[in-house]
Amino acid sequence: MESLAIGLLGLGTVGSGVARILHDSSERITRRSGRHITLKTALVRDAEKDRGDFVHSSKIVTDPSLVLNDPSIRVVLEVMGGLEPARTYVLEALARGKDVVTANKALLAEHGPEIVAQARKYGRCVAFEASVGGGIPIVHALAVSLAANQVLSIAAILNGTCNFILTAMTRDGLSYETALAKAQELGYAEADPTLDVDGTDTAHKLAILAQLAFDASVTTRQIPRVGIDQLQSADLRYADELGYGVKLLALAKYAPSGLELRVAPTLVKLGTPLAEVRGPYNAVRVVGDAVGDTLFYGRGAGSMPTASAVVGDLIDVVVGRSKLTFDALNLWPEGSPAPKLASSDGVRSRYYLRFSIADKPGVLGSIADRLGNAGISIASVIQHDPGEDDAKDSSVPLVVMTHIAVESKLHSALAEIDRLSGVKTPSVCLGVEE
Ligand code: NAP
Ligand code: HSE
Numbered sequence: 541m542e543s544l545a546i547g548l549l550g551l552g553t554v555g556s557g558v559a560r561i562l563h564d565s566s567e568r569i570t571r572r573s574g575r576h577i578t579l580k581t582a583l584v585r586d587a588e589k590d591r592g593d594f595v596h597s598s599k600i601v602t603d604p605s606l607v608l609n610d611p612s613i614r615v616v617l618e619v620m621g622g623l624e625p626a627r628t629y630v631l632e633a634l635a636r637g638k639d640v641v642t643a644n645k646a647l648l649a650e651h652g653p654e655i656v657a658q659a660r661k662y663g664r665c666v667a668f669e670a671s672v673g674g675g676i677p678i679v680h681a682l683a684v685s686l687a688a689n690q691v692l693s694i695a696a697i698l699n700g701t702c703n704f705i706l707t708a709m710t711r712d713g714l715s716y717e718t719a720l721a722k723a724q725e726l727g728y729a730e731a732d733p734t735l736d737v738d739g740t741d742t743a744h745k746l747a748i749l750a751q752l753a754f755d756a757s758v759t760t761r762q763i764p765r766v767g768i769d770q771l772q773s774a775d776l777r778y779a780d781e782l783g784y785g786v787k788l789l790a791l792a793k794y795a796p797s798g799l800e801l802r803v804a805p806t807l808v809k810l811g812t813p814l815a816e817v818r819g820p821y822n823a824v825r826v827v828g829d830a831v832g833d834t835l836f837y838g839r840g841a842g843s844m845p846t847a848s849a850v851v852g853d854l855i856d857v858v859v860g861r862s863k864l865t866f867d868a869l870n871l872w873p874e875g876s877p878a879p880k881l882a883s884s885d886g887v888r889s890r891y892y893l894r895f896s897i898a899d900k901p902g903v904l905g906s907i908a909d910r911l912g913n914a915g916i917s918i919a920s921v922i923q924h925d926p927g928e929d930d931a932k933d934s935s936v937p938l939v940v941m942t943h944i945a946v947e948s949k950l951h952s953a954l955a956e957i958d959r960l961s962g963v964k965t966p967s968v969c970l971g972v973e974e
Contacts, residue, residue: 544575544858547607547638548582549629550620551591551600553727554643554670555582557847558617559594569851573858581607583620608632615857617850618642619670621731627651634658634666639862641853643670643846646735649744649760652751653872665866667853672745673698673822675845676838677852682752682826683869689828691753694792695973698745700820700841701729701736702768702788707818710776710785728820728841738767739788739803746790746803753792753826756799756879757872765803775894775968778939779807781922782892785815789973798882807892807972813837814973887947890919890972893940895957896965903962904938910960914953917943935964941972 548555562569562579570576582595587602607613608629616633618640620626626647630640635658642648648655648671659666669679673696682691697703701723708719720737723729728736735741743763750756768788779786784807793800808815813835817823822840827833839845856862897903904923911918919941942950954967 541570541574541576544573544577544614545580545610545612546577546615546617546854547580547610547613549604549607549616549618549626551582551584551595552619552621553843554619554846554850555617556592556594557843558619558850560592560844561847561851563594569855573855575858577854577858580613581610583607604629608636611636613638615639615641615854617854618644618647619850620644621646623647623650627655630655630666631658634662634664637662637664639664639666639857641667641670641850641857643668643850645671645741645744645748649747652748653757653874656871657874659866665857665863667857667862667866668748669853670846670849672748673824673836674700674820674838674840674842675848676822676824676836676840677849678749678824678836679752681834681836682749683865686826686828686831686834689830690794691792692794692827692829694746694749694753694790694824694826695814696746696749696790696824697787697814697817697822698790698824698840699736699742699788700822700839701733702742703817703822703840704728704820705737705768706776706786706788709773710780711818716773723820726820727843734769737769739765740767742788742790742803746792746801749790749824750792750799750801750879751871752869754794754799754879755876757876758799758801758879758881762879762881763801763803766805767803768805771805772968774937775892775970778894778922778937779892779970780810782807782920782939782941783810784808784892784972785810786970787814787817789814791973793882795882795886797886798880800882800887802971805970807970809974884948884951885946888944889947890944890974891942891950892968892970892972893942893954894968895938895940895963896935897938898962898964899934899936900962903960906960906962907938907940907957910953910957911940911942914945914949916945916950916953919943
């Protein structure tokens with residue numbers, strides 16, 4: 541059987557998982573790819589670090605040209621992360637006739653058009669299953685299996701770190717800081733975890749899904765996003781009291797008038813599938829016009845689940861399936877029109893609102909008036925006695941659940957409410973996904 545050499549750019553959490561699968565499952569991979577795949581070279585920053593038993597130290601290099609300029613290396617797996625030098629290395633690998641597998645969603649979300657144009661120019665392909673949802677085959681599902689559908693909506697938990705933190709805070713009573721440190725220790729977080737907790741990583745993934753599901757070339761900056769770093773633990777508790785969990789959701793809703801995209805901590809009804817997704821697991825609910833409701837679930841982060849997707853892509857590249865799909869998809873086509881995005885006048889949802897108000901008569905009434913004037917109907921209200929969460933200025937929390945409301949009207953009403961003298965701090969507003 542013919543051999544095929546590959547090179548790894550990066551041998552960290554994901555790269556070491558890839559090396560492990562290639563080592564432990566080489567017989568199966570050979571059988572399924574029809575080639576004997578050999579890991580020839582792995583690029584790292586620090587050649588002195590202990591890399592375990594799966595890659596011989598003679599294969600570990602710090603000079604990128606030993607991967608990029610080696611004509612025997614046919615496929616490059618980019619699992620180093622970040623924008624530069626990953627972008628330069630990927631462009632270089634493609635120009636030198638190598639196919640590329642990448643787990644790097646930031647790179648695709650920011651430089652997708654340039655990278656796919658380079659692949660097309662040199663007749664190569666780029667495979668990126670691991671870039672969204674870790675081990676969940678959602679890229680293949682949207683690109684191939686659901687290709688007959690107009691996707692109508694996507695509601696997804698796409699960041700394992702954030703879901704791990706939210707689960708650890710609500711189920712295990714950990715503080716935000718301890719939970720984040722644990723997620724980093726377990727290899728779920730990005731090198732810069734701000735990207736996880738501020739919603740940027742989820743927005744990167746949503747930009748990729750938008751390309752696959754809606755042919756929409758959106759930039760990360762076009763996706764409104766709020767992270768879990770803005771969340772307060774009081775809101776997790778009140779949501780629970782109301783029968784909801786809080787998840788960092790990526791939402792996409794298709795309408796002929798415009799595509800609605802957002803990333804935000806969102807209330808989801810306890811007992812529904814998305815609310816039950818715990819720890820580093822991800823889930824993607826896709827509704828298509830033909831297929832109806834579908835749900836994809838699995839580990840969204842971590843060494844082996846992500847490596848499973850990378851090696852699956854590698855096999856696809858080697859047997860030639862990836863190139864067929866890549867060519868047929870025509871991702872980020874040159875000159876594609878700017879996507880038609882929904883304005884906040886077109887966005888409708890139920891909302892969870894929390895106000896910190898002075899404990900005196902009339903304040904609740906004036907808030908209800910402002911909401912009523914904006915056409916926002918209240919579904920339920922809870923008001924607690926002053927408690928430990930409340931400021932030392934005798935304010936009390938007031939939690940309101942609305943019926944379906946128009947986002948732009950709600951925001952105008954909240955701006956007015958926040959100016960009322962009885963309202964002590966800026967209001968909290970979270971969407972509710974039914
Ligand atoms: P990581 O643990 O930080 O590993 C990065 C690897 O790349 C390390 O081996 C590092 O070398 C090497 N590297 C980084 N910059 C380099 C440079 N300039 N030159 C040479 N080598 C360099 O990262 P990771 O968690 O494996 O993530 C890798 C990629 O996969 C990222 O794009 C990430 O977003 C994506 N991803 C990660 C997960 C996950 O669960 N971790 C899941 C899905 C996708 P040293 O070891 O010498 O520092
Ligand atoms: N940091 C990412 C996450 C890795 O936590 O989901 C998987 O893309």
